[in-house]
Amino acid sequence: MTPRSAGTSAHGAELKRCGMARACLQAVKYLMFAFNLLFWLGGCGVLGVGIWLAATQGSFATLSSSFPSLSAANLLIITGAFVMAIGFVGCLGAIKENKCLLLTFFLLLLLVFLLEATIAILFFAYTDKIDRYAQRDLKKGLHLYGTQGNVGLTNAWSIIQTDPCYETVKVWLQENLLALGIFGLCTALVQILGLTFAMTMYCQVVKADTYCA
Template identity: 40%
Template structure:
């Protein structure tokens, strides 16, 4: 019984440590999501399929769920309650499977998702002269990323009110007549996101390993508590 209790105590503190790391990881993801939201706030009226905005929302949701799950795991470890441990295990397993599914979907259907995002942006351009917030978002994006249109400047044809004439934010500063930026905004935004995502991916892999260990320790602790309760009976 003393050996069993010693094993339970060891697993308990190991699980608490891993869940604390897991919770801190969730705080990190949430923080990156908040940072992206603030840095991309000038484009907030664009469709949510826009790469930077969708990444920010995804990180906010993932970080929030991870923080709640990590807290539940820490509480379950300290309280040594089978109900909390099983709830934690199920939620964490569902979270892990969801993450794996999203990675597979993004890997397999990335071209289709790119086309869908581009279509959403092009459709949204039709409200450029009707929606001031959308107008400001497009102008800010084109000035900051030094780009024009979703794929090229022809996306603006018949949208600005002057056929064939993109908005002034497409023009390079100090050029008269207007000298348009040639780079597409979608690719520029996507490349900006990818250039800053490497560290997030490494962080995500480490967090995934912690998730697997937390799953293993939670189930091990659940079995140890069950064995101890049977012994007491």
């Protein structure tokens, strides 16, 4: 084999590797974009429900006196906005094939996943303490019922005072423990899928840059 033919063969192999890398990148790119588009739309839905609750409930805030801003509406609005932001970063990173954005998406999603796992572990480890604290906090909130400056708290108690709120919630959680567990598992699987897509695409971008440089 002459040096010229060897060089041609090597160049052809490089072009082949470049073509394969680009093909893999395009496949992962569209999967990543579709996943993040659904992720973003899910965030829009959660945000919409939060805004709807805030608009329809008016000054109905919370049953907790320790965390007056911790209402269902506020939690949904914050969660929806955060999910939308993560989904947007993922979509942009996929379309632009930007390594920085892909890595940012991966780290944000990993942070959320670890935070959720930590909260779940702490919840099961300190169930009794959380149970006692929740009952004590609700009783404290009930003592503030009708007092000046606690309109949201008063409205909240007015809506649910016909039923023993804490016990009702506790029984509901116990009855739907399996459904909640399945929901949590599905959420974790979706997040792991997102992490896998992000890291796979990041590696494919690096490969494409290396072989096609």
